[in-house]
Amino acid sequence: MTNKLKYFIGNWKMFGDFSSFKIIYKINQYIYKEKNFNKKKIVLCVPNTLIHFFQKKLKSKLISLGAQNCHYHETYGPFTGSVSASMLKKIGAEYIILGHSENRLEGETNQIKKKKIISALNQKLHVIFCIGETYKEKSKGKTFSILRKQIKSSLNKKFIKNKIILAYEPVWSIGTNKIPKKSVLQNTIKFIKKDFRKIFKTNKSPKVLYGGSVNHQSIGLLSSISEIDGFLIGSASQSAKKFIDIVKNYYK
Numbered sequence: 719m720t721n722k723l724k725y726f727i728g729n730w731k732m733f734g735d736f737s738s739f740k741i742i743y744k745i746n747q748y749i750y751k752e753k754n755f756n757k758k759k760i761v762l763c764v765p766n767t768l769i770h771f772f773q774k775k776l777k778s779k780l781i782s783l784g785a786q787n788c789h790y791h792e793t794y795g796p797f798t799g800s801v802s803a804s805m806l807k808k809i810g811a812e813y814i815i816l817g818h819s820e821n822r823l824e825g826e827t828n829q830i831k832k833k834k835i836i837s838a839l840n841q842k843l844h845v846i847f848c849i850g851e852t853y854k855e856k857s858k859g860k861t862f863s864i865l866r867k868q869i870k871s872s873l874n875k876k877f878i879k880n881k882i883i884l885a886y887e888p889v890w891s892i893g894t895n896k897i898p899k900k901s902v903l904q905n906t907i908k909f910i911k912k913d914f915r916k917i918f919k920t921n922k923s924p925k926v927l928y929g930g931s932v933n934h935q936s937i938g939l940l941s942s943i944s945e946i947d948g949f950l951i952g953s954a955s956q957s958a959k960k961f962i963d964i965v966k967n968y969y970k
């Protein structure tokens with residue numbers, strides 16, 4: 719058992735309404751009853767429509783709320799249908815997921831990601847920046863070069879001193895119940911940390927989460943990889959029981 723802080727970050731994607739507060743309530747009750755919870759950080763990144771409502775209702779500080787994306791323009795502007803980092807900060811978001819592969823599929827480029835990261839960091843949001851290869855890229859043995867490219871083109875030496883958390887999410891693992899082999903995942907996480915230090919000439923490793931089919935079963939194997947600093951959890955975070963089971967099974 720390690721002493722390092724581990725993140726359990728839920729990504730609700732486009733799911734949830736006001737009644738979903740019961741999920742957060744149950745997770746909060748669980749944390750409250752657990753002793754020694756100070757080595758685990760729970761964050762739920764929910765739809766923008768729910769952040770303010772949940773933030774007002776959630777009187778506890780044990781769970782932080784986050785958003786899942788923002789516009790690259792930091793404050794206000796003529797961008798129909800968009801929401802900026804400053805608007806999210808004002809309604810109670812503390813964290814933000816950026817660069818998710820589902821946004822990349824909608825045409826988000828590395829340059830746009832970079833601008834979004836800068837806006838979010840300027841607004842003092844904790845950024846969870848997603849990287850990961852597709853199945854095709856993996857089959858061609860391109861995983862490391864793709865990861866390097868995503869890190870290099872979206873991050874910037876000037877702002878890496880801010881708290882950016884990387885989330886390694888192999889695209890082929892999202893929602894498929896498939897996870898990488900232990901040794902492969904271990905090497906990939908090590909590679910990300912090492913390459914990050916090399917690219918930005920720093921001796922400080924970033925926090926690196928793993929995301930993709932994290933559930934009560936896969937967490938057993940994932941727990942044994944000490945290089946992983948936490949998890950980005952999709953569908954299992956939309957159920958209090960499934961989410962709590964992941965956190966519970968992590969102890970084993």
Ligand code: 13P
Nearest residue numbers: 729892893930931952953
């Ligand atoms: P699943 O946990 O549903 O595979 O989703 C992972 C994900 O996309 C988290 O950002």
